[in-house]
Amino acid sequence: MDSPMQSKKTNRQEWIFQLILHLTVFHFVLIDHEEGQMVYELQWFQLVFFANYVCANLLISYVLLPRFLYKKRHWEFGLYCMMTVVAVILVEEFVLEKIFYPTTRGSDFQGAILSLGEVLSVLGALTGVKFAWDSIHRQREIDELRLVVKDSELSFLNSQINPHFLFNNLNNLYSYAVEQSPKTPEIILGLSGVLRYMLYECREPFVPLLKEVEQLRNFIQLYELQIEERGAVDFTTKNVSDNYQIAPLILNVFVENAFKHSQSGQSDEIRISVSLSVDATGKLHFSCVNNYEPHEASEGESKGIGLENVKKRLALLYPERHSLSIEKSGQEYRVALQIQLQTP
Structure with a gap:
């Protein structure tokens, strides 16, 4: 008004x-x-x-x-x-x-x-x-009303990120604490670093791409501690610089789902591959591939809000400037995302 x-x-x-x-x-x-x-x-x-x-x-x-x-x-x-x-x-x-x-x-x-x-x-x-x-x-x-509604919806979606991340990681941390794993302090330290980024450096709608990639690397390392020697995680980047900006935490959900799906159905031979590159036109190419063993979901297993959340955020932040493909093929789960990035 x-x-x-x-x-x-x-x-x-x-x-x-x-x-x-x-x-x-x-x-x-x-x-x-x-x-x-x-x-x-x-x-x-x-x-x-x-x-x-x-x-x-x-x-x-x-x-x-x-x-x-x-x-x-x-x-x-x-x-x-x-x-x-x-x-x-x-x-x-x-x-x-x-x-x-x-x-x-x-x-x-x-x-x-x-x-x-x-x-x-x-x-x-x-x-x-x-x-x-x-x-x-x-x-x-x-x-003006549409802009207010868009900002309100984005604020609501962003407010779901931290609780969703905490919920998943605190469950994992609890299991390690019960087992008295020596990696528990390292997991707590990694979790603290990621939360610091979420709380203090993600207040703007867009952040430098390089900083977001560094956070994603820390995020992957945090989850990598949980699979121990049960598999291999590969993370590669190409042509990443501060010349572009990206919405914060827009990629984390795909990586989080990859670890969750791989660990939920198999105890070893976990394979997760994450790649990220930027071409000459400023288009981000993100790929996340993981293997998994199909299993029946338990009656009380949560369906989760992360994937629907990120789809809505992409639609609001990058209308007609992104493409998302999610495929299940055999025992492989593939995510391919392209985003036309913007400059500062």
């Missing part, structure tokens, strides 16, 4: 615009044609005739439009507009012309068609521009 100051400024701009519009239309009303020449005839009583149109326009623009047309009460709007036009014609023909042209135009009725054409042309110009002004203003409000 507009603030009171913005609303006051908008109203002032509208009335200035309306004043210019009415002066412009009045200028064309004054033009007359005599023997092929345009002649300006300005008489003081012409202001009275034009004031009749102005009153009708104000009634249509500031009463009938918002009260009926914008509320989709079209039949009532049409009926009241017709009554307004008829009233303008009656005032002009039987009042104003009787006063200012008693022996010429006011001596007899010139015809409804002729009067209707003149009235509709003037009111159509005045009211049509008001309708266009309102449409532009409403579209701007809709765009």
Whole structure:
């Protein structure tokens, strides 16, 4: 919504615009044609005739439009507009012309068609521009509302990242603590580093690509501690620099799922491959491949929110600038993501 100051400024701009519009239309009303020449005839009583149109326009623009047309009460709007036009014609023909042209135009009725054409042309110009002004203003409000909704949705999605990450890792940490594994302190230290990045360096909507890749490497090392000697993890990067920015933590979910799926169904020969590169056009190519043993999910196993979260974030942050492919082939799970990055 507009603030009171913005609303006051908008109203002032509208009335200035309306004043210019009415002066412009009045200028064309004054033009007359005599023997092929345009002649300006300005008489003081012409202001009275034009004031009749102005009153009708104000009634249509500031009463009938918002009260009926914008509320989709079209039949009532049409009926009241017709009554307004008829009233303008009656005032002009039987009042104003009787006063200012008693022996010429006011001596007899010139015809409804002729009067209707003149009235509709003037009111159509005045009211049509008001309708266009309102449409532009409403579209701007809709765009602002969409931006607010987008920011709110992104904030909600971002707020889910840390709890989701903590939930998975605290479960793993608990199992290591129960087993009194000597790697428990190292896991806690790695978890602390990743959380520090999430809390203090991910407040902006975009972060330098190099910093995000470094965080992803730490993230992988943290999970790599959990599989111990049960498999191999490969992480490669190419052409990564600070020349580009990326949404923070947009890649972590795919890596997290790779470890989770691989560990849930097999105890050894875990293979996870993560690669990341940037081409000359600034397009990020991300790939995450892991093997897994299909198994039936337990009744209480959580479906998870991570993958749906990242899909929504990609749609909001990179509309029509990303492609995501997730495939299961045999005992392999493949994720391929391409993002057109932006520069700082």
